[in-house]
Amino acid sequence: MHKYTRDQVRFWDNVTKTDTCWLWKKPGTDGYGRFFMKGEFHQAHRVSYGWEHGEVPTHLVVDHLCRVHACVRPSHLEPVTQGENMRRAVRKPRSRVPSVDPTPDKPAHNAGSRPRYCHACLRPASECTDIVKRVCADCRVSERDKAMDAINKLMRG
Numbered sequence: 001m002h003k004y005t006r007d008q009v010r011f012w013d014n015v016t017k018t019d020t021c022w023l024w025k026k027p028g029t030d031g032y033g034r035f036f037m038k039g040e041f042h043q044a045h046r047v048s049y050g051w052e053h054g055e056v057p058t059h060l061v062v063d064h065l066c067r068v069h070a071c072v073r074p075s076h077l078e079p080v081t082q083g084e085n086m087r088r089a090v091r092k093p094r095s096r097v098p099s100v101d102p103t104p105d106k107p108a109h110n111a112g113s114r115p116r117y118c119h120a121c122l123r124p125a126s127e128c129t130d131i132v133k134r135v136c137a138d139c140r141v142s143e144r145d146k147a148m149d150a151i152n153k154l155m156r157g
Contacts, residue, residue, distance in 0.1 A: 007037050011047060021066055022048075022073040031069035048072040049079070061085050 014033070016023045024033025024044050033044030046062050052074035056062055060079040064071055071077075080088075118136040130137040 008051065011035055011037075011044070014044070015072055017073075021068050021071040021076060023068070024070045024072055027070040033070060033072060045069075045072050045077055048074055049077040063088060 014025050014035070016025055027033050034041045035044045035047050036042075037047065043062075045064065046056055049062050050056055056079045059081075061082050062077050063080045063085045064076060065078055066073075066076040068076075118139055121136065121139050123136070135143070
């Protein structure tokens with residue numbers, strides 16, 4: 001029987017095996033899994049490949065042949081140069097595995113973006129008008145009115 005180390009047991013507890021890909025359960029916002037081992041974080045697919053085939057040279061990246069960034073199945077991974085990885089990405093775009101399922105209180109948004117809020121009233125940007133420097137127009141007017149009232153109060157004595 002194959003003896004797993006404690007790190008390997010922890011690693012495989014974070015993987016869901018499907019018929020095709022072995023998916024990291026909680027990928028980051030970039031779609032890749034991260035695994036804490038030996039005092040630092042590592043990309044999960046590089047760890048999986050390294051355990052199966054040996055350490056990946058630092059000048060190479062691990063390409064997902066299946067184009068699913070959350071996949072850690074060693075047979076779906078191949079070390080290539082960054083240039084080759086980019087050429088492959090153009091020919092066959094990656095599939096999108098959402099990192100977080102949308103819920104009513106946390107709607108889905110485009111990767112790379114984040115919901116914006118007015119820092120004064122904390123309303124979402126979609127409900128505010130003309131957000132400048134993270135403060136909506138209504139709050140800017142309100143803040144300006146408060147400042148003018150304070151100045152007038154000081155002027156009056």
